[in-house]
Amino acid sequence: MTLTRPTYGVRSFQYHSVDTLNSGPVLTSTVTVSGVAYPSANLAIYVPVRVLRRYLVRKLWVSTAATSTGNLDLGLYDADGLQLVATTSTAKVSSTEQVLDATDTQVGPGLFYMALSCSNNTDTFGGETDAAPCCASQGILTEALGGVDLPSTATWTVNQTLAFYPIMGMYVEPTVA
Amino acid sequence: MMFTSPYREPILPMVSSYGPWGVKYSSADCFDSAAPASITWTANLAQYYPVLVPTTCVAKQVWWANGATMVATGNVECGIYRDAGFKPGAKLVSGSALQGAVNQVQFVDITDTVLTPGLYWMALVMTSGTMTGRSSSIDSTIDAARKFQESSAYPLPSTATPVEATSGAIFLFGFATFSFPSLPSFTNESETMTNSSVSTLSTTLSFTPTSGRLLYSAVSMDKTSGALTGPGGGGSPSGFTLLNVHSSTSVSYAAAYKISSGGETAVQWDWTTAAPGGASMWVGEVSGIDNTTPLLTSAETETNETAVTSVSSGTTSVTTYPYGFAIANAAIDSAGNWRAATRTWSNGFDERIADDGTSSGPAGTSIGMKALNTLQAVETTLSYTGGTSDQMSASVAVFKAT
Numbered sequence: 001m002t003l004t005r006p007t008y009g010v011r012s013f014q015y016h017s018v019d020t021l022n023s024g025p026v027l028t029s030t031v032t033v034s035g036v037a038y039p040s041a042n043l044a045i046y047v048p049v050r051v052l053r054r055y056l057v058r059k060l061w062v063s064t065a066a067t068s069t070g071n072l073d074l075g076l077y078d079a080d081g082l083q084l085v086a087t088t089s090t091a092k093v094s095s096t097e098q099v100l101d102a103t104d105t106q107v108g109p110g111l112f113y114m115a116l117s118c119s120n121n122t123d124t125f126g127g128e129t130d131a132a133p134c135c136a137s138q139g140i141l142t143e144a145l146g147g148v149d150l151p152s153t154a155t156w157t158v159n160q161t162l163a164f165y166p167i168m169g170m171y172v173e174p175t176v177a
Numbered sequence: 178m179m180f181t182s183p184y185r186e187p188i189l190p191m192v193s194s195y196g197p198w199g200v201k202y203s204s205a206d207c208f209d210s211a212a213p214a215s216i217t218w219t220a221n222l223a224q225y226y227p228v229l230v231p232t233t234c235v236a237k238q239v240w241w242a243n244g245a246t247m248v249a250t251g252n253v254e255c256g257i258y259r260d261a262g263f264k265p266g267a268k269l270v271s272g273s274a275l276q277g278a279v280n281q282v283q284f285v286d287i288t289d290t291v292l293t294p295g296l297y298w299m300a301l302v303m304t305s306g307t308m309t310g311r312s313s314s315i316d317s318t319i320d321a322a323r324k325f326q327e328s329s330a331y332p333l334p335s336t337a338t339p340v341e342a343t344s345g346a347i348f349l350f351g352f353a354t355f356s357f358p359s360l361p362s363f364t365n366e367s368e369t370m371t372n373s374s375v376s377t378l379s380t381t382l383s384f385t386p387t388s389g390r391l392l393y394s395a396v397s398m399d400k401t402s403g404a405l406t407g408p409g410g411g412g413s414p415s416g417f418t419l420l421n422v423h424s425s426t427s428v429s430y431a432a433a434y435k436i437s438s439g440g441e442t443a444v445q446w447d448w449t450t451a452a453p454g455g456a457s458m459w460v461g462e463v464s465g466i467d468n469t470t471p472l473l474t475s476a477e478t479e480t481n482e483t484a485v486t487s488v489s490s491g492t493t494s495v496t497t498y499p500y501g502f503a504i505a506n507a508a509i510d511s512a513g514n515w516r517a518a519t520r521t522w523s524n525g526f527d528e529r530i531a532d533d534g535t536s537s538g539p540a541g542t543s544i545g546m547k548a549l550n551t552l553q554a555v556e557t558t559l560s561y562t563g564g565t566s567d568q569m570s571a572s573v574a575v576f577k578a579t
Binding site: 025026048050051052079109110111130131132133134136137138139143144155157158160 | 186187188189190191193195196197199201212213240242243278280281282284311349351353355360499500550
């Protein structure tokens with residue numbers, strides 16, 4: 001006799017990248033990686049992601065597009081808004097998966113938030129540009145920061161005018177990039 | 178002995194018709210990859226969408242995405258139903274509200290409701306055929322495979338009587354598994370202006386205030402008002418707490434607030450010295466304000482016997498709580514001097530105004546308002562161009578969000 005563990009939902013496994021595309025909310029329309037200008041300088045954008053198992057987070061990454069003059073910061077937060085790990089402010093590079101080292105950090109399973117901040121509103125990223133309030137409807141939160149560095153504790157709020165869903169994630173496999 | 182699978186799927190904060198557990202779980206599903214657009218509702222038609230809850234969770238709020246057209250008197254109700262053999266059955270919980278701001282996600286608190294893994298049905302109904310929500314189209318060959326519907330279903334029935342769906346749309350709504358720090362929002366207003374010499378002014382409210390919401394009122398009086406004599410604390414309107422008061426040679430004003438007990442019908446100001454040219458007043462309602470300690474801080478600029486075309490509210494202390502709602506009021510000696518002008522409140526404040534559109538002599542009242550989401554010192558300046566300079570004074574108050 002073979003017993004099958006009951007599972008619910010779409011999947012019970014993830015691969016080397018846990019990100020806002022494969023583990024976040026659902027995109028409400030077609031995504032573009034052709035370049036979306038960052039909505040506001042020093043705005044932290046927090047996107048919920050589902051972590052299905054216990055993982056060791058090795059690196060954080062974000063999809064970037066052509067325009068790069070500023071700095072960015074990437075981070076990972078728990079569901080209460082406490083920062084678990086973050087990169088430091090780093091010059092943005094163009095049109096790639098920009099992968100940044102992060103202190104190896106065990107997380108999951110559970111709900112977490114990937115975070116992105118950019119120092120200006122002209123640098124471009126890969127992402128979705130649905131009209132507001134679609135991002136708010138997906139549980140994406142924001143916070144206006146005094147600088148590009150992500151805070152140790154998020155003071156986030158629903159942003160009813162946000163029209164940018166960034167593509168970013170965490171690598172749990174150390175050999176990538 | 179029981180084992181709990183470690184491979185449970187975490188619940189997202191927003192469970193929705195557009196989500197991993199909803200009917201539109203990818204941008205290609207339902208044959209439509211367009212972003213949700215503003216689409217009208219069929220009045221009192223409940224739509225029931227299935228949702229697969231993967232993990233035990235607690236539903237704390239229901240929500241829906243408003244479209245580009247709202248009906249201020251239109252109601253929206255959103256609920257969660259148990260499954261009854263692959264169709265909606267008994268209602269578990271629901272929440273309703275007047276439709277709020279356009280193009281925003283509107284949240285309503287509900288009784289915390291535990292949902293165990295399984296199939297549930299989310300329901301949404303609006304009471305007017307001109308109300309809009311955010312929706313994608315769904316091909317007419319599969320709409321009945323994605324949802325049910327029920328006519329004449331406002332309020333949402335305790336037990337659903339679903340029939341095959343015929344409307345080609347997938348609306349964006351759902352429930353939240355934690356309480357989002359939603360910002361307060363302006364919901365209603367009434368105003369009065371008179372060109373008679375008066376020492377009392379009353380506004381009959383054109384809306385029925387909701388218990389627990391903030392009521393804010395400001396009055397502007399021509400020339401010196403003297404002391405306020407209303408029955409509230411310090412002479413404010415009944416039940417109100419006085420905020421800022423200014424009585425001077427050219428123009429006087431006062432502002433006050435209360436947490437509504439629900440059902441107030443009028444607000445009245447009384448003062449000592451009749452305003453020879455007349456007076457005006459405004460009453461507004463704001464949802465999402467803390468009922469225990471609503472006021473965070475306030476400031477005022479008590480000028481001004483010089484004719485000007487701009488006036489600052491004064492600058493408050495830095496707020497001690499990031500989420501809130503700021504309301505400023507400005508009084509002008511003669512409303513006719515700014516009526517035809519272009520008026521602007523700085524720093525992102527939106528304007529409302531008490532004005533009868535004709536009288537030139539009464540003191541005018543302009544209101545600026547803005548939702549806040551960071552710690553800050555609050556200031557806004559009312560400026561106008563195209564009118565005639567006049568004496569003005571202003572104040573601002575910041576209220577704490579729930």
